[in-house]
Amino acid sequence: MTSELALDANPPTQTTPPQQQEMPLAVVHGQPVLQIPQDLYIPPDALEVILDAFEGPLDLLLYLIRRQNLDILDIPVAEITRQYVDYINVMQELRFELAAEYLVMAAILAEIKSRMLLPRPPAEDGEETDPRAELVRRLQEYERFKQAAEDIDALPRQDRDTTPVHAHVPDRAAVKLPPPVELKEMLLALYDVLKRAELFSGHAxxxxxxxxxxxxxxxxxxxxxxxxxxFESLFSAEEGKLGVLVTFLALLELAKEQLLDIVQEPLAHVPAEAAERPPMPPIYVKSLALGNTNAPLQFNSEFDDSDAADATT
Structure with a gap:
């Protein structure tokens, strides 16, 4: 009961959804125009006519020929001249400024048309000259240049068909982190390096x-x-082991050449159970070349190299 009284006190209001406004046909002085006025007057000068743009009289002639699929080598001069003059008249009616070359071409076409209608005298070589020949040559040459220009224009052109894009590549230098190495491994590596260094030490x-x-x-x-x-008297103690060895080798070489005699006392019998061995008996040396001491002797030893032998001799 209470809810019904509340509804009677506040009756529901009907809401209409918003409607979309019509788009104006035009805006005149800031005011939208929704309907076309009945007394609308459009002056003739307000009409804008868009015609095909031609780059010259040859371009217009070529357009008229190609539109009708005519043979460029056999041009119907009368029909083409009529269409060309009609185009010029339309341009003049629309108050377009024509270049002088269009009028010159109209005169050339009129001349060719008249020459085609009039009887032509025979040529000296027996061949008749076609009045259209020069015009055909100019049209063919113009068509070749126009086609070459269209082919070049169809090629991709920068800033028209393509746009250069420069992408900045950030420097991504790879950072190599050192591998985890323990102190023990480093010490072992250092020890190995020191060992290898000893192998490459210099030896003079x-x-x-x-x-x-x-x-x-x-x-x-x-x-x-x-x-x-x-034997001990043949070298000095300052010479050391090298002096003993060199003197001993010299005695062997001289004995081989039969220039001296080497004598040594025999060893005494030493029992095997003896604690100490007796010293070596001394070696005695005597020269056998007493008569040739004044003559120079040439010695050859296999224990000396050639450079040392040359220095000695």
């Missing part, structure tokens, strides 16, 4: 100061008295 080889051939001459000089000399 220098020539020894003592020569076997030179020592052979020194030994013969000391043995010039014809007596036995101990």
């Amino acid at each position: 080889i220098k020539r020894e100061a003592l020569s076997v051939r030179q020592r052979m001459g020194d030994v013969l000089g000391r043995l010039d008295d014809g007596k036995f000399h101990r």
